[in-house]
Structures are given as C-alpha cells and as structure tokens.
Amino acid sequence: MKALQTLTPYLRPYRAGILQGLVLVIVSNALNLAVPFFIKQGIDALDDPGEAATAPLRYAMLVVVVALLGGVARYGMRELLNGISRRVEYDLRNDFFRHLLRMDPGFFGSVQTGDIMSRATNDIQAVRMAAGPAYMYLVNTVVISILALSLMFWIDPRLTLLALIPMVLLPPVTVGFGKAIHSRFERIQDQFGILSTVVQENLAGARIVKAYTQEGAQVERFRSLSHNYLERNLELARVSGMFHPFLGLLGGLGMVIVLWIGGMSVMRGTLTVGDFIAFGLYLGMLVWPLIALGWVVNLFQRGAASMARLNRIFAAEPSITDPPHPTGPEVVSGEIELRNVSFRYPGTERWVLRNVSFHVPAGATLAIVGPTGSGKSTLVNLLVRMYDPTEGEVRLDGTALHRFPLERLRALIGIVPQDPFLFSDTIRENLALGFDEPNLEAREARVRHAARIAQLDTTVAELPAGYDTRLGERGINLSGGQKQRATLARALARDPRLLILDDALSAVDTHTEWEILHGLREVFEGRTSVIVSHRVKAVMDADLIVVLDAGEVAEQGTHTELLAGDGLYAALQHRQLLAEDLDAEDVLAPARNDL
Ligand SMILES: Nc1ncnc2c1ncn2[C@@H]1O[C@H](COP(=O)(O)OP(=O)(O)O)[C@@H](O)[C@H]1O
Ligand SMILES: [Mg+2]
Numbered sequence: 001m002k003a004l005q006t007l008t009p010y011l012r013p014y015r016a017g018i019l020q021g022l023v024l025v026i027v028s029n030a031l032n033l034a035v036p037f038f039i040k041q042g043i044d045a046l047d048d049p050g051e052a053a054t055a056p057l058r059y060a061m062l063v064v065v066v067a068l069l070g071g072v073a074r075y076g077m078r079e080l081l082n083g084i085s086r087r088v089e090y091d092l093r094n095d096f097f098r099h100l101l102r103m104d105p106g107f108f109g110s111v112q113t114g115d116i117m118s119r120a121t122n123d124i125q126a127v128r129m130a131a132g133p134a135y136m137y138l139v140n141t142v143v144i145s146i147l148a149l150s151l152m153f154w155i156d157p158r159l160t161l162l163a164l165i166p167m168v169l170l171p172p173v174t175v176g177f178g179k180a181i182h183s184r185f186e187r188i189q190d191q192f193g194i195l196s197t198v199v200q201e202n203l204a205g206a207r208i209v210k211a212y213t214q215e216g217a218q219v220e221r222f223r224s225l226s227h228n229y230l231e232r233n234l235e236l237a238r239v240s241g242m243f244h245p246f247l248g249l250l251g252g253l254g255m256v257i258v259l260w261i262g263g264m265s266v267m268r269g270t271l272t273v274g275d276f277i278a279f280g281l282y283l284g285m286l287v288w289p290l291i292a293l294g295w296v297v298n299l300f301q302r303g304a305a306s307m308a309r310l311n312r313i314f315a316a317e318p319s320i321t322d323p324p325h326p327t328g329p330e331v332v333s334g335e336i337e338l339r340n341v342s343f344r345y346p347g348t349e350r351w352v353l354r355n356v357s358f359h360v361p362a363g364a365t366l367a368i369v370g371p372t373g374s375g376k377s378t379l380v381n382l383l384v385r386m387y388d389p390t391e392g393e394v395r396l397d398g399t400a401l402h403r404f405p406l407e408r409l410r411a412l413i414g415i416v417p418q419d420p421f422l423f424s425d426t427i428r429e430n431l432a433l434g435f436d437e438p439n440l441e442a443r444e445a446r447v448r449h450a451a452r453i454a455q456l457d458t459t460v461a462e463l464p465a466g467y468d469t470r471l472g473e474r475g476i477n478l479s480g481g482q483k484q485r486a487t488l489a490r491a492l493a494r495d496p497r498l499l500i501l502d503d504a505l506s507a508v509d510t511h512t513e514w515e516i517l518h519g520l521r522e523v524f525e526g527r528t529s530v531i532v533s534h535r536v537k538a539v540m541d542a543d544l545i546v547v548l549d550a551g552e553v554a555e556q557g558t559h560t561e562l563l564a565g566d567g568l569y570a571a572l573q574h575r576q577l578l579a580e581d582l583d584a585e586d587v588l589a590p591a592r593n594d595l
Helices: 002-045 055-102 105-110 113-130 133-155 157-204 206-211 215-268 273-315 376-383 406-411 427-431 440-453 457-462 480-493 510-519 559-565 568-584 589-593
Strands: 336-343 353-360 365-369 391-396 413-416 498-502 528-533 544-549 552-557
Touching (some): 002 055, 002 113, 055 273, 113 133, 113 157, 133 273, 157 206, 157 215, 157 273, 206 215, 215 273, 353 391, 353 544, 353 552, 365 376, 427 480, 440 480, 480 510, 552 559, 552 568, 559 568
Parallel strands (some): 365 528, 413 498, 498 528
Antiparallel strands (some): 336 353, 336 391, 544 552
C-alpha cells in the first residue's frame, strides 16, 4: 500500500475537484438513505385514519424527487472523480515516458522492451483504478455505512447490534484476502511482461523466425508462457471469487437475524411495520457497499502492486547525466583527445578497451580500423558519451566530455551508427530529425542537400511519394545500403561539428564505400570527422589512423607511416588487396571483404 504514496503529488493539483467529488458522494448517499425513511413514514401513516388518504401519494412524490436528486449527485461524483483519475493516468504515463528517455544505453541493456511496455499499459491502468474509482467507492462505503447504521440505531439499537454480529469477521477476512490478492496480482503482471517481450521479439524478428522455421517452436514457447499467465490469473480468480460471496454471506446472515428477531418484535407490537421495512432496506443498503468494499480492497491492492512495479523503473537513475557545474568552451573547434581510456561495460568484468590514447587536431579526420569485436563501436560510444570511460578521460577541446552540458555536447555530434535505425515516418522527417529550422524552404534545402551528398537523392526520386514516402511499418522498406545512406544524410543534414561514421557503409561493397567517402571529402573539411571501418581502403586518406586490436591500440599514424611500419595495418592492407583482386575475378565475394 505504501507504494501508492507516489500518487500524492499527482493528485495534489486536483484537490478541489476531489473534494467536490467526495462531497457529492456524501450528498448522494444522504439522499438515497432518505428513500426508506419516506417509505417508512408512508407505511406508518396508513394506521392514522386522518392521514391514510393523502399520505401515500405525498410520500411517493417525495421518494421520486429525492431519488432523482440522488441520481444527479451520483452522476456528478462519477464524472468528477473518474475524470480526475484519467488525468492522473495521463500525467503518470507522460512522466513514465519522459523518465525512460532520460535513461542511458546501460539501462536499456538490462531491461526487456516487452516488460517496459506492459508497465506502461497494464500497470498504469491498474494505478488509475486506485487513483479514482477505488477511493470513490471506499468513501461511498464508509459514508453509507455510517449513515445507514445511525438510522438503524435510531430505529432499534438492539436489533442493530444483533444484525452486526456477523460483521466482526469483516476485518480479518478483508486483510487476509487483501494480502493474497496483492501477491497474486503482482505475479500476474510479471508474467504479462514476459509474455509481451516474447510477442515483441517475434514481431521484430519475424523474418528470422520464418527463415529458421521457428514458428512451431515459438508458438509452443508462447503457449507455455501464456498458460502460466492463465494459471496465475485463475489463482487470482479463485481468491477474489471467494472474497465477494464471503462478504455477501456476512450481510445475508445479518438479514436472517433481522427477519427473525425483527419479525417477532413486529408481532409483539414493539416495532412498527414501517420501521421493520425501513430497517430491512437499510441493512440491504449496507450489503452492497460491503461487497463493493471487497472490490475496493482488490483495486487498492492491484494499484499498489502496479505502482511498486512502476516505482522500480522510476527509481532507476541514468548514470550519464548533466554535470552539476557544466563548463566547456563557448565555441567548440573539435579537437579530440583520449588519455589512457579503459572501459568495460557496466555489470561486466571484461576490459573491452585498454589504455587507449590518441590526439586528433580540430578539423582533422580520424580513422579507426580493426577486426570485428576489437572495440571500434565501443570507442565511438565513449566519444558521444553514451557511456563514461571506466578509467581515463575523453576530452573535447581540452575539456572532459562529462563536464559539458549533455544536450550541448550531443548537438555538436552527427553520428551514423553501425545498425541504421529510421523512424516509421516520412523520409523528410527522418532526415530533418536533428536540426531546428523553422523556415520550411530552408529546411527542405538542407534535407535535399544532405540527401545529394549521401547519394540518396536518386533512390528517393524513384520512390512513389519522393520525400513524403513513409518508411517502416506499412511504408517502404529500404535496403540495407539505402538505409545506411539515409542515416548518413540525416547526420549530414545536422551540419555537425563532429561527424562520426561507425562502419556506416558496411552494407555497400568496398568500392562504393570508397566512392561515397571520397565524395564526402568536402564535408570532412572544416569539421572533425571519425571514420570507423574494417576496410583499409576506406580509411587511407585519414590524417590519423588508429588500429585497434582486442581493445588495445596496436599502432597509429598515417597510411604511409603504417605501411612502412609493416605491422598489423600493413598485413590488413595486404590481405584486403588480395581479397579485392579475387573479388574482381568474382570468387567468393562477400566473405573476403571482412578481415
Ligand atoms: N552492450 C554491451 N555489453 C557488453 N559487452 C559488449 C556490449 N557491446 C559490445 N560488447 C563487447 O565489446 C567488444 C567490442 O565490441 P564492439 O565495440 O562492438 O566491436 P567492433 O565495433 O570493433 O566490432 C565485443 O567483444 C563485444 O562482445
Ligand atoms: Mg562495430
């Protein structure tokens, strides 16, 4: 239950509305309880010869008016309180999403997408029920109990106490069932997260599932997890299914006592017929909120369980954050320096980079080469501060990266990742992702210019709707090479101080890669550029070439220097030239491009 305290700040802005809603709960209950009172008056008036002729109609009218007013008040209370719970849900969901986007890659490596999705949907839904309907019905129950009990006491104190005897069982029953419901509900939500992950992975990897004929295996895996989900739901259904009838039984036992003892009192003449009927009606009014109480406890327990699940995500803090006292030069020229940088991924033991040091003057082109898995992409991750180095420092213009304001640092960088990712939006919006340009014409010019340099313009021209073509889901899917060019255009459109290409052209052949990079020479001028490739041919023009091997700098220098050094780089060059010759003769082409 403590978890629900998180909701306090979300409810605070709606204090006034909540108060009005709760007042309406009281008003509507008071009006509803007046109904049996008027019925009683009407019945008792029948014994009075002077009243008998007119009284029934008069009281019947009163009953109608009071019931109508009660209905209006109930409508108002639902409107207000349910509406507020929807707004709380809205605020909570937005905060949840904002929090997720603050997190760093380390976090996303440790959680599963499906699990996050189920928290963002199911759990927020359960919390909403606790933030509105639950306390509405709780207050409803409390108010109706107090009012009905007072009226019953007023009619016959002894009968009231007798009718309440079964209720002593209420607190232990409610607490016991509440605990059981809470733990079962949390187990259900956990399992739903796992189920969502399987669905999400199967949709994202639909092609692999088919290519490896895994449909049957995946269906079986899903069925088994789904069955587990079903079992957990049935466990909950068994418990909450027993809860409601149990409460109904307590109310029913009270009713038996009233009919028996109260009936005898009427026959003895110590209780009027009107009082007897009103008493029965009041007790009947108590039974329903009692059952609702079971439901309310259920809602609070589920809400608390779900809020606890959300809080576990809210509690996670990104390790890549803005420095408390950001610094850095006004204008960044783009000088990069790594000083004894060593790195291991959070939560792992293995050093992926060890003692990496190099210096790139502003405006120069740095190339990083090395076999697959040698740490090139990891090095790029450090350059754009997706992670902080475990040891050592990455400096930009002499200032350590972690001392720059994060947003400003990122704004300086245009990166083309190894795995191209585009949003399911138009090509234009994808290319214009990284810059603000309110002037539509200027914006369009920037997009087209970037597409031209990345050699994407001819591809776009062939698409049905040109730059308005929607990519991804239900749109057009680009080929691997086209996607890489699109992500390159996106980075170029940003006109960044620091341009980073992380094996960005691996999906095109060696010659095309060289051609595109050659065409980019002008773009590289005037900004610091980092080209990561596993191909020597792509990097030979660079001002500095750093050769990585198993996370360490094997050698560094210019193309000529490295060839003269006759080390790893020279060996790579030799092998790749050989492979290219074989390529030209069309022998086993793709495999030979790799190291
Ligand atoms: N998120 C990660 N968590 C743990 N290890 C990782 C992660 N990403 C990459 N690695 C490991 O770091 C090493 C270097 O990977 P990477 O930098 O991607 O190499 P390259 O880009 O040179 O092919 C590899 O051994 C890889 O298994
Ligand atoms: Mg890589």
